[in-house]
Amino acid sequence: MSPAEFTEMALSFDGTLGQPHFDRTAFKVITKRIFATLQQEQELANIKLPIADQLVFCSLHKSIFPVPNKWGDQGWTSFEIRKVERHIILDALSVAYGDVIKRKIK
Numbered sequence: 001m002s003p004a005e006f007t008e009m010a011l012s013f014d015g016t017l018g019q020p021h022f023d024r025t026a027f028k029v030i031t032k033r034i035f036a037t038l039q040q041e042q043e044l045a046n047i048k049l050p051i052a053d054q055l056v057f058c059s060l061h062k063s064i065f066p067v068p069n070k071w072g073d074q075g076w077t078s079f080e081i082r083k084v085e086r087h088i089i090l091d092a093l094s095v096a097y098g099d100v101i102k103r104k105i106k
Helices: 003-011 051-060 086-105
Strands: 016-021 024-029 034-039 044-048 064-066 076-080
Touching: 003 016, 003 024, 003 034, 003 086, 024 086, 034 086, 044 086, 051 064, 051 076, 051 086, 076 086
Parallel strands: none
Antiparallel strands: 016 024, 024 034, 034 044, 044 076, 064 076
16 A cells, blocks of 8 residues: 555545644544554554554554554554555554544543
8 A cells, every 4th residue: 555545545534634743644533633644755654543453453464563662552553554455454544533533422
């Protein structure tokens, strides 16, 4: 998957916008939280997953791994987008988006 395809996929979720965030693009639900970021040059996406889901996704592919710092402990998970199948990235984005929506409804 290319950075452009990832961007299109992330923006396909209802009420999502992309905006600059340091050296990357952040994807967030409008007026809510960021659920994914993309560092285009490195072709690396970080997706915010619940911890249990992070463990499952990391077991699927060696190109999916927790962010190696405190952010990873909170569920932020790195995806090397050129190496991971499209359907897996879509599933991860769906989980992350759903978690943001669920948290804001409570």
